[in-house]
Amino acid sequence: MSLLPKLWKIAILLCIPAMVTGCWSSVELNNRAFVNLVIVDQTDSGVELTLGIPLTNRLIPGFTGGTGEGGGQEPIAYVTRTGATLEEALQKIQGDIPRDVTFGQTHSIILGSRLAKQGIAPILEFVERNPLLRLNTNLFMVEGPVKSKVARMPSSFERFLASVLNGYIRNDQILSTTVKDMMYSEASGGDGLIPMLSFKTVDPSAKAGSPGGVGTAGAAILRKGKMVTNVLSPEETSSARLVLGQLKRYIYSAPSPTDGRNVGFYTSSLRTEIRPFRTRQGLGVTISSYSDAGIIASDSDIDLRKQQNIELLEKEINRIANKSLMEMIAKTRKSGADVFNFGHYLSVQYPKEWKTIQQDWRAYYKDRLEVRVDSVISLRRLGSSTDSFHNKLKVDEKEGDERTWNLSP
Amino acid sequence: MEPQSVTQGQLFKLFALHLFSTMIAFMLNIMLQSSGYNAPAGIMSGAILGLAFSFISYKLAMRRPDSFFIDYGRHILGKWLHYPLLLFIALSNLMIAIINIWELQDVLTQFYLVGTPSWAIASLCGICIAYTVRFGVKSVFRAAEGLFFISLLSFLIIPVVVSENFEWFSGKGMITQFSLREMWPSAYYTSSVFGEMSFVLFIFPFLQSPAKTFRSLTSSMIVSSVVVILHVVPLLLIFGPELASNLNFPELELLRFMRSGSFLETLDPALIALWLISIFVKLGFIVFIISLILARSCRLKDTKPFVFPITAFIAIGSLVVVKSNIQFKSMMSGGMLTMFVIAELIPVLYYLVDSIQIKYASRKRASSP
Numbered sequence: 054m055s056l057l058p059k060l061w062k063i064a065i066l067l068c069i070p071a072m073v074t075g076c077w078s079s080v081e082l083n084n085r086a087f088v089n090l091v092i093v094d095q096t097d098s099g100v101e102l103t104l105g106i107p108l109t110n111r112l113i114p115g116f117t118g119g120t121g122e123g124g125g126q127e128p129i130a131y132v133t134r135t136g137a138t139l140e141e142a143l144q145k146i147q148g149d150i151p152r153d154v155t156f157g158q159t160h161s162i163i164l165g166s167r168l169a170k171q172g173i174a175p176i177l178e179f180v181e182r183n184p185l186l187r188l189n190t191n192l193f194m195v196e197g198p199v200k201s202k203v204a205r206m207p208s209s210f211e212r213f214l215a216s217v218l219n220g221y222i223r224n225d226q227i228l229s230t231t232v233k234d235m236m237y238s239e240a241s242g243g244d245g246l247i248p249m250l251s252f253k254t255v256d257p258s259a260k261a262g263s264p265g266g267v268g269t270a271g272a273a274i275l276r277k278g279k280m281v282t283n284v285l286s287p288e289e290t291s292s293a294r295l296v297l298g299q300l301k302r303y304i305y306s307a308p309s310p311t312d313g314r315n316v317g318f319y320t321s322s323l324r325t326e327i328r329p330f331r332t333r334q335g336l337g338v339t340i341s342s343y344s345d346a347g348i349i350a351s352d353s354d355i356d357l358r359k360q361q362n363i364e365l366l367e368k369e370i371n372r373i374a375n376k377s378l379m380e381m382i383a384k385t386r387k388s389g390a391d392v393f394n395f396g397h398y399l400s401v402q403y404p405k406e407w408k409t410i411q412q413d414w415r416a417y418y419k420d421r422l423e424v425r426v427d428s429v430i431s432l433r434r435l436g437s438s439t440d441s442f443h444n445k446l447k448v449d450e451k452e453g454d455e456r457t458w459n460l461s462p
Numbered sequence: 463m464e465p466q467s468v469t470q471g472q473l474f475k476l477f478a479l480h481l482f483s484t485m486i487a488f489m490l491n492i493m494l495q496s497s498g499y500n501a502p503a504g505i506m507s508g509a510i511l512g513l514a515f516s517f518i519s520y521k522l523a524m525r526r527p528d529s530f531f532i533d534y535g536r537h538i539l540g541k542w543l544h545y546p547l548l549l550f551i552a553l554s555n556l557m558i559a560i561i562n563i564w565e566l567q568d569v570l571t572q573f574y575l576v577g578t579p580s581w582a583i584a585s586l587c588g589i590c591i592a593y594t595v596r597f598g599v600k601s602v603f604r605a606a607e608g609l610f611f612i613s614l615l616s617f618l619i620i621p622v623v624v625s626e627n628f629e630w631f632s633g634k635g636m637i638t639q640f641s642l643r644e645m646w647p648s649a650y651y652t653s654s655v656f657g658e659m660s661f662v663l664f665i666f667p668f669l670q671s672p673a674k675t676f677r678s679l680t681s682s683m684i685v686s687s688v689v690v691i692l693h694v695v696p697l698l699l700i701f702g703p704e705l706a707s708n709l710n711f712p713e714l715e716l717l718r719f720m721r722s723g724s725f726l727e728t729l730d731p732a733l734i735a736l737w738l739i740s741i742f743v744k745l746g747f748i749v750f751i752i753s754l755i756l757a758r759s760c761r762l763k764d765t766k767p768f769v770f771p772i773t774a775f776i777a778i779g780s781l782v783v784v785k786s787n788i789q790f791k792s793m794m795s796g797g798m799l800t801m802f803v804i805a806e807l808i809p810v811l812y813y814l815v816d817s818i819q820i821k822y823a824s825r826k827r828a829s830s831p
Contacts, residue, residue, distance in 0.1 A: 181708075181709075184572050184573045187715075187718045187719065188701075188715055188718070188719060189627075189718075189719050233700075233701065233705065233719070236705050237701070237702050237704075237705055238702055238704055238705075239704045327631065397632070397702065398631060400635075401631060401632055401634050401635040401638060401639070402634060402638060403638070404635075404638055404639050
């Protein structure tokens with residue numbers, strides 16, 4: 054008698070797991086196509102959308118040998134369709150592939166320069182509205198038609214281009230711009246820098262004659278979501294990354310103030326501060342960057358044991374840094390694109406004054422904003438040696454050829 | 463009914479969960495929209511205001527800590543006023559529950575359970591809530607006690623993992639753009655949520671050492687307002703007020719903003735699951751209050767018979783009352799909040815009338831001999 058209610062209870066308990074909410078509209082993993090790269094470009098016939106989808110059936114290690122070797126199959130498919138709008142192209146792709154397109158794994162969007170010139174607002178809107186796409190999706194740009202370059206790209210370090218791009222971002226090797234950065238403020242919305250990728254450099258491990266692999270290039274300047282003609286060179290992009298606080302480590306050489314020969318430095322950026330200020334003439338911003346530098350090579354005669362020489366070098370590298378920062382900022386100002394969001398800083402610091410200039414902020418940025426840069430690089434490390442090795446060689450030259458290197462005193 | 467079965471620790475944990483779970487999950491968007499940089503200050507002052515509501519309610523309850531307000535209230539205002547007012551409180555609680563369930567299923571259908579019909583979500587949530595409440599006040603508070611630390615931890619971890627994206631400079635905006643007028647909408651909104659603590663009046667006979675109740679409420683207020691602020695400020699620092707107010711679920715975007723490629727990136731469903739249960743606890747308390755009002759008004763000893771019908775009503779109501787997000791927002795910015803605030807202020811009326819009566823009675827006693 055008492056067994057029956059118990060059985061009922063057990064039966065009900067067994068039914069409950071079936072009601073676990075996910076089971077209602079579950080989509081099998083096998084039925085999903087995980088997009089790891091979105092490429093959008095403009096062609097004559099409309100918006101061209103390419104989705105990079107890893108092919109799970111070719112992902113098994115051992116079956117795929119990286120690139121093209123011995124007829125190995127690529128573990129990724131690039132599906133391209135063209136439509137009048139982004140949505141239309143997406144619907145065409147979904148209509149043609151047998152799996153459910155899922156954006157949950159998408160971290161990068163590559164834009165074609167032609168599309169960027171027409172405006173990237175539809176893409177930003179698409180990402181913001183789509184619940185699966187994240188606001189920290191990274192944006193990249195490629196000059197010219199993207200699709201053909203990407204599809205031919207061999208890759209040996211990573212299997213997918215998307216992983217290469219993630220690596221660039223993870224290791225701070227490239228300017229990083231997310232969808233959020235482009236939409237951050239209303240006054241300068243759509244102004245920003247988008248890192249460019251180049252497909253010219255040859256992949257270090259590829260065979261001779263194979264097509265170019267991916268590499269980092271400069272950055273495109275966008276104004277109101279549209280790419281302007283001016284482009285930042287790779288060096289200028291590094292300065293821009295310094296302003297954005299993204300440049301962690303940078304290697305360069307500068308002429309020594311004593312004899313004009315090159316000294317190689319590396320700087321580890323500590324932090325960058327952007328501080329608005331107010332003068333009688335109007336508003337301005339000061340960009341102060343603080344970095345530590347070290348010497349990695351020296352061709353110069355300069356005696357690095359003397360404090361005054363170190364100070365001379367510091368002065369020189371600070372001068373160079375300030376100059377390149379100013380040049381880079383002048384370039385963005387010429388385009389009238391507030392790519393560093395200075396408007397946001399001003400609006401936070403001086404809300405009252407900001408209200409008066411908000412309407413034509415871009416024009417103000419272009420012509421009237423006072424920008425000061427103040428780079429503070431302190432030379433802290435000389436590496437493992439003090440004197441230049443070069444100097445020792447010169448001693449040898451003077452004393453005649455019969456003496457070989459003698460490094461001992 | 464089990465008198466004095468709820469400890470003060472449980473009370474503190476329930477209200478803390480009660481206050482921060484839905485504030486963070488659903489309400490930040492409206493506050494950022496109306497207050498921008500002043501949202502944190504608004505939340506802080508609203509929380510204090512809400513606590514002030516509950517202080518009066520606590521004062522009233524402490525005069526008769528062992529009996530039910532539902533019973534003695536009629537001696538204060540008379541039954542013709544008392545029962546309609548109780549009904550009004552019950553209805554506003556019902557509305558709060560309906561709104562919360564609607565928001566819950568709105569988030570779930572948009573982000574996680576795409577394609578699942580909303581009636582399925584509403585009924586499953588309803589079953590969970592109904593079962594918690596059915597076993598009485600003790601089980602509601604036990605659930606809160608069990609969940610509190612893990613839920614608090616999950617809410618505290620979010621600001622930490624997104625902190626690398628902070629634009630610290632934006633924090634200055636909270637000082638430079640300070641404005642009482644912009645602050646007020648958030649303060650009002652928050653006070654309507656924190657004022658729900660005044661419903662503690664109904665469960666006084668269940669509490670151990672009732673004199674300490676206000677201390678527990680104050681700690682709940684402090685803990686939950688700090689947690690809420692720890693979520694609003696990151697939103698301001700990462701998205702800025704302009705972008706953040708344009709997001710329908712800013713908190714969810716914040717969660718998903720963690721550094722891409724890290725293992726935490728896909729953690730959001732786990733955190734959402736914890737939200738869900740915290741909200742269940744909140745709704746459990748609300749359903750309990752409603753069923754208690756109905757049961758005591760009908761002179762029933764037990765709340766059990768009311769629990770299922772009320773939960774079913776709430777679940778169905780959530781499917782019927784609100785049709786879309788836009789409609790919901792226009793509803794919340796209008797009279798709905800005032801309705802909640804009025805319901806929370808009803809104990810004040812009782813307190814005033816009761817005080818006058820006591821004074822009158824003592825004067826009468828003093829003058830009679």
